[in-house]
Each structure stands twice: as C-alpha cells, then as structure tokens.
Amino acid sequence: MRKKAIILGIETSCDETAAAVIEESSNDTPNILSNIVSSQIDVHKKFGGVVPELAARSHIEKISLIVENAIKKSGKKIDDIDAIAATAGPGLIVCLSVGLNFAKAVASSLKKPFIAINHLEGHALSPKLIKKLTYPYLLLLISGGHSQYLAVKGLGKYKRLGTTIDDALGEAFDKTAKLLGIEFPGGPFLEKFAEKGNHNRFLLPEPIINKGGCNLSFAGLKTAVLKISKTIKTNQDKYDLAASFQKTIENILNKKTKIAFQEFKNISSKKKNSFVIAGGVAANQRIRNNLTKLAIEEKFDPVFPPQDLCGDNAAMIGFAGLERFKISKFNKLNFPAKPRWPLDKKATFLKGAGVKL
Ligand code: KG4
Ligand code: ZN
Numbered sequence: 001m002r003k004k005a006i007i008l009g010i011e012t013s014c015d016e017t018a019a020a021v022i023e024e025s026s027n028d029t030p031n032i033l034s035n036i037v038s039s040q041i042d043v044h045k046k047f048g049g050v051v052p053e054l055a056a057r058s059h060i061e062k063i064s065l066i067v068e069n070a071i072k073k074s075g076k077k078i079d080d081i082d083a084i085a086a087t088a089g090p091g092l093i094v095c096l097s098v099g100l101n102f103a104k105a106v107a108s109s110l111k112k113p114f115i116a117i118n119h120l121e122g123h124a125l126s127p128k129l130i131k132k133l134t135y136p137y138l139l140l141l142i143s144g145g146h147s148q149y150l151a152v153k154g155l156g157k158y159k160r161l162g163t164t165i166d167d168a169l170g171e172a173f174d175k176t177a178k179l180l181g182i183e184f185p186g187g188p189f190l191e192k193f194a195e196k197g198n199h200n201r202f203l204l205p206e207p208i209i210n211k212g213g214c215n216l217s218f219a220g221l222k223t224a225v226l227k228i229s230k231t232i233k234t235n236q237d238k239y240d241l242a243a244s245f246q247k248t249i250e251n252i253l254n255k256k257t258k259i260a261f262q263e264f265k266n267i268s269s270k271k272k273n274s275f276v277i278a279g280g281v282a283a284n285q286r287i288r289n290n291l292t293k294l295a296i297e298e299k300f301d302p303v304f305p306p307q308d309l310c311g312d313n314a315a316m317i318g319f320a321g322l323e324r325f326k327i328s329k330f331n332k333l334n335f336p337a338k339p340r341w342p343l344d345k346k347a348t349f350l351k352g353a354g355v356k357l
Pocket of ligand 1: 014142143144145146169170171173174185186187188189191279280281282283284285310311312
C-alpha cells in the first residue's frame with residue numbers, strides 16, 4: 001500500500017504566520033498533525049490596521065521557528081514530508097513572498113514537490129478538514145479581504161455567483177468597530193458590543209439589496225455608521241449602533257443568500273445541497289445561527305468550519321496542498337506571488353467606481 005501523504009502547509013498572506021502538517025487518511029477527513037498560528041495583532045493594534053512592511057518583517061522573524069514547531073509537534077521528521085504547500089496569493093505581496101520563498105527553499109533542499117496554493121481555495125476547502133463533502137457545494141466566503149458566493153464544482157473549479165463591489169464584510173466590521181473606538185481587529189469585539197445593544201435603535205441602509213443578484217455592497221453602510229458615530233455619546237449608544245450594524249448585516253446576508261440558493265440550484269443536480277460558510281467572519285455566532293436557520297428552511301445543509309479554522313491558518317493550505325498532491329498538481333519554483341488571484345478566472349472584476357450591476 002502507498003504511504004499516506006504528509007504535507008507541510010505554510011501561510012503568510014496577511015498578518016498570521018502559520019504552519020501545519022496534514023496527513024492523508026483512509027477516513028473521510030485528513031489528520032491535522034499540527035496547526036500553529038502566530039497572530040500579529042499586537043504589532044498592528046496601535047495603527048488600527050495591518051501595516052504591510054511590519055507584517056512582512058514579523059513573518060521573516062517568525063517563519064522558521066513556526067515551521068520548525070509545526071514539524072516537531074506533528075511527531076514527524078522533516079524527511080517524512082512529501083510536499084510543501086504555501087499560499088501564493090491573493091494577499092499582501094511583501095507578506096506572501098516570505099512564506100512562498102521559505103516553502104520553495106525547503107522544497108528545493110529536500111528535493112520534494114512544491115505546491116502554490118490560492119488562499120481562497122484554502123478557505124473554500126477548509127470544511128473538508130472536518131467533514132466529508134461532495135462537489136458541488138455552495139460557498140459563502142466572508143473574510144477581511146473577500147466576500148463572495150461561489151459554486152465549488154471541484155478542486156480548482158469555481159463559479160462566482162456574487163461578490164462585494166466595494167468593501168469586504170470583515171473590512172466593514174473592522175471599520176465600524178474602529179468608529180466605535182474598538183481596537184483592531186474589531187470584528188470579534190463588535191459582536192460582543194452588539195450583544196448588549198438594541199438593534200432597532202438605528203436604521204441603516206442595505207446597499208443594492210434589491211438589485212445586482214447576490215452581489216454585495218457594504219460601503220454605504222459604513223458611511224451611515226460614520227455619520228451616526230459622530231452624534232453618539234454613551235456606551236449604550238455604541239452598543240445600540242453595533243447591534244443595529246450587526247442586524248443590518250444579517251438582513252443583507254439573508255436576502256442575498258436566498259438569491260444565491262436559487263442560482264446554485266440551477267447549477268447542481270443534487271437533491272440536498274451543502275452550504276458552506278467560511279472565512280474569518282464565519283466565526284460570528286449570530287451570523288452562524290441566522291444562516292443555519294435560513295439554510296435549513298431552504299433545504300440546504302449548513303456547514304461551518306470549526307471557529308479555529310475559520311480565520312487564516314495553514315491547516316487549510318496544507319489540505320489544499322494534499323488534494324493537489326493526490327493528483328500530482330505541482331508547481332515550478334518560479335511560481336510568482338500574486339496579490340490578486342480570483343478563483344473564478346472568467347468572472348468580471350466588479351470593484352470600484354462605475355461598476356454597473
Ligand atoms: O479569514 P480571515 O482571518 O483573514 C482574511 O483572509 O481576511 O478574516 C479576518 C476578518 C477580520 O476582518 C475580522 O475582524 C473578521 O474576520 N472577524 C469577525 C469575527 N471574527 C473575525 N467579524 C465579525 N465577527 C466575528 N466574530
Ligand atoms: Zn483568509
């Protein structure tokens with residue numbers, strides 16, 4: 001019998017330095033032998049957002065220790081590793097280059113295959129780390145840099161159904177949080193604020209809610225929050241604004257997800273479809289509860305990665321690497337870092353002024 005493949009995954013696309021060792025298994029899901037994530041929150045906190053130069057410097061300082069620890073913790077030896085997979089995009093180029101070059105150097109010195117991973121594919125496949133899922137499935141990817149509905153038709157086969165035309169959802173959470181005086185990254189804390197507030201207090205806009213299919217827009221919402229934030233005084237006002245923001249997001253996602261369900265049903269011939277919600281914002285408990293309820297009502301099977309695999313991590317990169325390793329999809333060592341790398345290459349670029357929906 002063939003040896004079970006072991007993949008080292010490396011992720012440095014933004015502000016997390018991460019490494020993981022993933023082993024193929026005869027069960028439905030792989031074994032996560034180690035999964036180490038070192039966050040740079042403290043480095044960026046005082047700037048209210050990720051500073052690319054500082055992020056890259058921090059990756060450089062930590063990468064070899066994190067990789068060494070991931071291998072040590074996996075209980076395997078470096079020679080047991082069959083391939084090295086690293087995020088090659090999308091992301092901050094100075095950050096991507098650190099993990100990518102490190103991975104290439106390890107692959108080259110071990111004479112093992114190198115696999116370039118699309119970070120978004122990592123998120124898209126992440127629920128498969130813990131649950132058997134068959135293609136096609138509908139994916140809502142909501143992170144700090146992306147907000148998209150995608151039909152996942154197979155490994156490397158994606159059809160984008162909808163995307164944000166301006167801010168990503170995580171970005172909208174972080175910017176709103178900043179206006180409420182919450183430290184970066186505000187998303188998780190904004191959720192806590194919202195729990196203490198009255199969501200009916202402020203009426204916020206729901207941009208492009210009745211047009212543009214399941215495309216999304218959050219910029220107008222942020223502008224409305226900015227205006228109101230200048231008038232509020234007490235902590236309770238802040239909690240109410242956070243709750244109103246969170247409620248508006250829930251309404252938008254409800255409406256747009258229903259449209260995505262209809263569009264996906266035209267693609268899939270399955271009787272029961274899965275709806276995967278992945279990316280950092282999928283850690284939000286209220287969003288999880290709401291989308292779970294909606295999916296069940298609409299006869300979809302809701303699937304969330306566990307909270308620790310929602311945010312950026314290298315287990316998902318190692319796993320995407322494993323799936324590619326199994327079909328010998330390797331990359332050359334001159335594979336470039338790609339700041340922009342859409343999963344659906346045929347989809348029209350929909351960001352910026354003048355976008356027509
Ligand atoms: O997937 P991720 O870790 O990194 C990117 O690829 O962008 O997502 C990070 C984003 C941040 O904007 C963060 O504020 C948001 O996910 N986030 C949340 C929550 N936890 C993380 N947003 C809302 N509620 C949460 N509980
Ligand atoms: Zn991510």
